[in-house]
Amino acid sequence: MNLSKASCFLHNFIFRAARAAACVLPGGRMVAFGTRDDQIGAILVVNLTRQPRRWRRVIRELRRFRMADGSPLTSIVNRFAAIDARDGRAIAATADVDPNYRIGDQLYVQPDKRLAECFSANEPVMMTRQETAVARSHIEVWKSIAKGPHKFVLVLEDDIWFRRGAAAAVDSGWQAALQRCRIEGGPRLLYLSYSDAGGTAERADVCDALFRPVRGLWFLSGYVLSKEGAVALLKAMPVIGPVDMWINYRFDELQALALSTPSILQRHDSGSDNSYSVLPFLARAGIVDAGSGDMPSNRIRVEPLLAWTKLGERDGLAMALSMLGLRVRVFDGHENQIDAAELSSLFDEFDALVDPPLSRRALSAALANADLKFVFEPDAPKRVGINLDDIPAPRTAVLSLDCTTIERWEPLCTFLGLAEPVEAFPLGASRSLRVFRDDRPYVERKSGPAPKKSINLIDDSPWVLPPHPDWPLRPQGARRHERSGSRIIHADMSSASPELPSVVETFPGNLATFAHETITYQDSGANISISVAEAGLRPYRSGAFASRRSFEQGRFEAGIRAARGSGLVTGFFLHRSDPRQEIDVELAGGDPRRMLVNVYFNPGDDGSNMSFGYRGTPCHIDLGFDSTLDIHMYAIDWQPGRIVWSVDGKVVHERVGWDPTPIPHLPMRLHANLWAPRSEKLAGQVDKATLPSTAAFRNISVFGTMDDRQRSPYMAPQLVDLNEP
Template identity: 30%
Template structure:
């Protein structure tokens, strides 16, 4: 994709600078080209050009005539014009339909260029994008070049689009590259595809160094304006048809099947100072993101380091700690403990698709260590053990290249494998962040939560499930952060929600308040003032006990502390981790008034909510706000949480009802 976002003036100045620089550099012969019988050189140049654009053909012909090669020849002497398919006259016939699938998934765009702003749309729903006629025409034009190579049995061919410009160092660099390429048994250059013109994607290009002038790209290169294709590479591309989506996007998805190299740097410049007739299918979506972009994505992307991360461990507490740490660093983590998740991930791996999580923690997925290492070359592995336990030995036995008796910490590549000790003093953040190549947070490493034992009350389960009301759920706009998945897309993430089974847990009773007498300050905090957007101020006098038990929270039309109204709020002084929390209450039925019962932590912000919106008390709003980390960590994201509006089937303002939040380490349930 050659999407020009800069002003024309700056693009023009940039091109004029390149022209001036080339005039100052002495010309040398390009020894990678020539007509020969040994088939060890590039012996043909295919230029894709529309028949109606004669000015472009004239311009590219002059450009090719400036580049000397072996003998008294130039690149133009090896050039063949390939008539481009005209997108303005395109009629999609049966043969073309076998070569092109004009519909692609937005997730494929994210695979190649993981722009975090795309996450909001990708997580919310499947988006199928239809190629424009111009994109289809460009793809068909490149396919015709590949077929021509096979028909003419060309050993190596340079394929160019007609809007390119050779950099001043083109010949010098390519001469070196042609020598550095791997050779086969016949001492001929051995590769499928060599990029000479490219632009790295804006987010997350994955490229491995190969030699002084060559890289091995894994993913993340735009443009197909200048590349060398071998005969065997052309055959592989034809066998991989149909092209799905824009051809340069699709090409990235074929890298795992091809032997691909790219020059250091790009040797051929795709001119962006010329008017383009292309119409890009992705532009409407990018335009939408430009309007609705959320800075949270960008901020978290900057915090996050290398990924995907696979954590190999068999200790739940250690996994808990590392999952929290990775979440703080902006990673979307999956603690894999459900078989259907494993199946979904295995399918993605088989298809070489992008993984929807940044970090996977658990034992099921990571049993395929060698497969993950090959399929995701940019992946890293964290081993939460220092000793060769039976668990680790099982992992080693799954890989053919490691001996079961090997010292794992010395055998594995240290650039991709970290043996991490979550109990290693104060150096945990530094060790982890140095390995992931990200910035260490300015607060302590997460601490272990106390282990809580729960007892499931089967009789209670049966009673509550049988009397549950069939609700209509409305999922409101929610935050888009790494730790939130939209409920309607859970199956795409390998998670199948089961609403018919709810664990009812018996907790030891810790505290009961019936408000028969005035609430005691030893247990309660009476809130004063309020949060910024509230029109009322909380005042202690507006909380009054009721004779016989209970209390009233009074909303008064009384100006207080520069706010229009006064009301009341009360909270416990005790802190809780997991439990069953209940209140018997009757909400206020009045437009603009919110009656709420919730668990709350201020920094980082966390909430578990029951809320009644006074305009309609036949519905209840439940919500969870989550940010990872310990108290006072200070990294807070999101303003909406995950609100769900539920139809109760009755008007809660007519009488008192019991509302319960059940919170354990595996989930949260709400009961009425």
């Protein structure tokens, strides 16, 4: 049992019970609310239509209080429908919001030396769809206030609660705000709820009840905005970046005020599907140690699905079904026909089959199966010889390709009974990349007795099949793997390489920070040393390289001598985020005669926020030598539909589609590092007596094709927890 999850559940249960008890007790009278010009005349609660439970919770909180005249505070409450990030049309490009901001904007609100050292102030960041939806929601509220009849309005998000003594604190703060702003006719913006940005908020004109913020407040979960303040915010648009960040730049012109202590807090038991664009940068700078590796809460369970497409150049429908959480297998049409018995067995592993070459009997059996659903792109029924009149309408959907990508989720998700994702409908991978093809050799390939091997726990997700009893197969014979393609990068690592610069970032689950000084160069190559850190949040200092460019397949090789010592991992791998995909070679210093290989796959086009998985699909490979004693040549050959790992030119492991994951299909960067996992189950406990310890790298080469697009910089591998459930 995961004790941290159990503790979190218990904590949330206690919190909910406490709030339920508090909500039956009167909260008192708030004289700040009323019908006079110097009182707050209305409350707007920003609430998603699909979150009625949150609306009810807010009403229970507000029901405890009364206004100056004794009327219930709920008598002036109105629900304001929030913009839903799942509605692509609602968050489409608009003049109101500019989603592109800079790391410097984050540093303005919350200065942090570690973030400033890792990234230029001009480092670009793009808002997530959820952040855009939040910004649009508040903008629409401001428009409503600017046009409305009330001089002052309290704006609340739907995940708040009132702390003890809130009535007195709000009244005291409101009177102090009126006194300070008597010439202006009252405050333009008053924070009742906020989070001090890491304790760095600059406060001016402080008194017992409130202060004037210069910068440094997060959240817009509870604030009083005047009609004049709303007009000023609308004139200052577009909102650039997350709205609670952007509004810090408006504090001076609004003469913003904030209660000395927040009277309204955010609930921590509500859960959230929000996604924060700056979080990966904070993780890479070592400021937060929380990754995005959680698994989907539940495997999607839908009726078995058969789909036929127009056989275009891209697997858009298959990618969309995979993003919805279905296990999808795609066929190209040249496979042997599938009979009725095989069709039934295929649905034991997969939820959806796309373009399956069904025999006549299999097709008849499918049409007769009341549990099967059918999805078609235009003209596909005619191509496969299906008369739509033979299938009951509730079991059939014909998708239009004429609508925009924003609109394409709705008919598919409605038909399947699934929620629409916040991500854009995908174009899909090129068919030539063979994503979602099942190329496993277990049926055709017969070998001798299964070799002794180590199989670790793997992720349970829609994008990982339960491993076959014969997995992983041992390569036949002592087969050598020859290079192919032209060499596009070579660095002997005797000096700093412009193609593979060192980086100063880190990642969740790593006990070490990375620094340039930990890397030394000699004629024999580069050495990365890990040692005990003299200061800092993490106990060790080490180093890493990362390629400047991303690569679309190719062969990646390096001469490596792994660092010796328990708790240390020498890594050589390909990685990308959004969606997260990864191909690993990892050498544990406490288990030097084995190599860990791993693959992570998440579906989606470039930019899709799909980053599930915390174990991946790891397995150990016996090397037959001690990897910490000498340099050996390790290679990853990543091609459409296949990955081959080799050591000293000999194949030691290979994978194809759905073995047990689809093969990553998007450009990735090449990385090399020496790190210390937080989890002792991966590499053991760090033995400080062995430190400093050194890993050596030389003759790093890339063969094949290259994608010159500059993508997000260094992101190291997620922690591979081999045993944690």
